Amino acid sequence: MSHPTYFDAAEVPRLLADYPLGPEFATTFRQLSRDALRARQETRFAAVMRRAWQIAFYRRRWQAVGLEPGDVRGLDDIGKLPVYAKSDLMQSIAEHPPWGDFHGLEAWPIEARPPVVLHTTSGTTGRPQVLLFGPKSRELQNLLLARIYRFQGLRPGDVVHSVYGHGMVNGGHYIRETVLHFTNAMFLSAGTGIETRSQAQIELMRDFGATVLVGFADYIRRLAEVAREHDIVPGRDIKIRMISGHLGRENRDAVSQAWGGAELFDWYGVGDTGIIAGEGPDHAGLYVMEDAQYIELLDPETGTPVPDGGSGNLVVTCLYKDDVYPIIRFNTNDLTAFEPGASPLGLNLRRIQGFLGRSDNMVKLRGINIYPTALAAWLGARGDTTGEYLCRVTRDAAGRDDMTVMIELAAGFEDSVARRAEFKALLKQRLGVEVEIELVPAGRLAPLTGLESRQKPIRLIDDRFAKP
Numbered sequence: 001m002s003h004p005t006y007f008d009a010a011e012v013p014r015l016l017a018d019y020p021l022g023p024e025f026a027t028t029f030r031q032l033s034r035d036a037l038r039a040r041q042e043t044r045f046a047a048v049m050r051r052a053w054q055i056a057f058y059r060r061r062w063q064a065v066g067l068e069p070g071d072v073r074g075l076d077d078i079g080k081l082p083v084y085a086k087s088d089l090m091q092s093i094a095e096h097p098p099w100g101d102f103h104g105l106e107a108w109p110i111e112a113r114p115p116v117v118l119h120t121t122s123g124t125t126g127r128p129q130v131l132l133f134g135p136k137s138r139e140l141q142n143l144l145l146a147r148i149y150r151f152q153g154l155r156p157g158d159v160v161h162s163v164y165g166h167g168m169v170n171g172g173h174y175i176r177e178t179v180l181h182f183t184n185a186m187f188l189s190a191g192t193g194i195e196t197r198s199q200a201q202i203e204l205m206r207d208f209g210a211t212v213l214v215g216f217a218d219y220i221r222r223l224a225e226v227a228r229e230h231d232i233v234p235g236r237d238i239k240i241r242m243i244s245g246h247l248g249r250e251n252r253d254a255v256s257q258a259w260g261g262a263e264l265f266d267w268y269g270v271g272d273t274g275i276i277a278g279e280g281p282d283h284a285g286l287y288v289m290e291d292a293q294y295i296e297l298l299d300p301e302t303g304t305p306v307p308d309g310g311s312g313n314l315v316v317t318c319l320y321k322d323d324v325y326p327i328i329r330f331n332t333n334d335l336t337a338f339e340p341g342a343s344p345l346g347l348n349l350r351r352i353q354g355f356l357g358r359s360d361n362m363v364k365l366r367g368i369n370i371y372p373t374a375l376a377a378w379l380g381a382r383g384d385t386t387g388e389y390l391c392r393v394t395r396d397a398a399g400r401d402d403m404t405v406m407i408e409l410a411a412g413f414e415d416s417v418a419r420r421a422e423f424k425a426l427l428k429q430r431l432g433v434e435v436e437i438e439l440v441p442a443g444r445l446a447p448l449t450g451l452e453s454r455q456k457p458i459r460l461i462d463d464r465f466a467k468p
Helices: 006-010 012-018 023-031 034-052 056-064 075-080 086-095 135-152 170-182 198-208 217-229 252-258 372-380 417-431
Strands: 117-120 130-133 159-162 186-189 212-216 242-246 263-270 274-279 286-288 293-298 311-318 330-337 363-365 368-370 385-395 401-409 436-440 460-462
Touching: 006 012, 006 135, 012 135, 023 135, 034 075, 034 311, 075 293, 117 170, 130 135, 135 170, 135 242, 135 263, 135 274, 159 170, 159 198, 170 186, 186 198, 198 217, 212 217, 217 242, 217 252, 217 385, 252 263, 263 286, 263 330, 274 293, 293 330, 363 385, 363 401, 372 385, 401 417, 417 436
Parallel strands: 159 186, 159 212, 212 242, 242 263, 385 460, 401 436
Antiparallel strands: 117 130, 263 274, 274 286, 293 311, 311 330, 363 368, 385 401
16 A cells, blocks of 8 residues: 655645635735625634544543533634643653654554655743644645735745754744745745854845845844844845734834834744644734634733623634544644724734733733833834843842843944933833843844844743742
8 A cells, every 4th residue: 555645634725725825815815705704714724623632632631520522512602612832741741751742643554644744843931842643734834825925926036045944843934835825925944043144145135136035023124134234235135025923012113223224014823733824915913813713801810801892812623634643623832812893904813912012921010011012112113222132030038029131232332321211211101111232343242142043032031939
């Protein structure tokens, strides 16, 4: 008996028929009613539930709260199912090394098992987590991201320069597959500053005529600085017209101006799920891919749904992952909120505001909740900083917690008592609590934040519980 190939198992023609791409995406979701969309979601959710009951990870968790097959009849009952988070996956891996028991591979005989894509997370919040994908779910993730890239304006003939990392990390491979499999653009897989030096990246972009830049905003902004340091002017020598990445609360004007007026687009997803939502040409929030992803916003403390207009943890159920590692009520611990009102483009899809911070990366300082990522937009908009910063939290012998915000000064600006006092007063006004300020020269924080070596730079170091 011959082994199934990746291409056989992926069934790409069927995926393209079931999940519209290109101009058909917008046309479909202008015409598809919310009721028809719900019916499509219910059918896909039922298939995912059938698969999940075959997997030890879910059976164990669901039976522990008294559930049996048939108790969850549809999405209206989804609240009966317990949520899970990365910590539960890591426990599964620890108890069932090295892959955990959440994938379901044991359901197939070895000779019939589909090919499996293995990656890991970046380890931003701790030890990297194993990520496993079947061909169908992997290619659908690729298709959904290509859907958003093309919706945002990616065109045949574009040259896409990617600064997502490779190695075992999922990011760079995911983006490369997306562009090569479902667009007609050229792809430059430069990676992080460790994989391809920043100066070399700038020269590649210039020499190959890059028109689109994709990645995390922190390093994208840094590349513009490197270009000017070497007398390569964005907008003149490198004509980037479109930047698509993870913007969160980054100051868009600053990033756009750094790249000669490029148009910026945000999208959101996590390693396990792939893209969940992406911004469109209307720049009116991020459209949730509701034919593939069902999301809930839950209060971080109570786990109950947040009211309209409120922010909460994004909990996602992938409606298409009925092969390897189904995902049902995965708590990302990322905060977001729904956008109110109807789509300006007439699409019958809900929109979210994008990444607003992490509930598990929150610092409670003297009774005030602080999200370090929220500083990005404010600092990035100031002309006297590079936009780079790092928060360090400490605890003294008396048990008092303090935070020091380290801020990089832009070239031409120097540290002074008056400047530190100004930042201190402004941050107290913005955060609602007093913090200490440390001003450092441009480039000084890179070794601490991992700006050129990590996909997501570190913005918080919590030393309160560090062992002496």
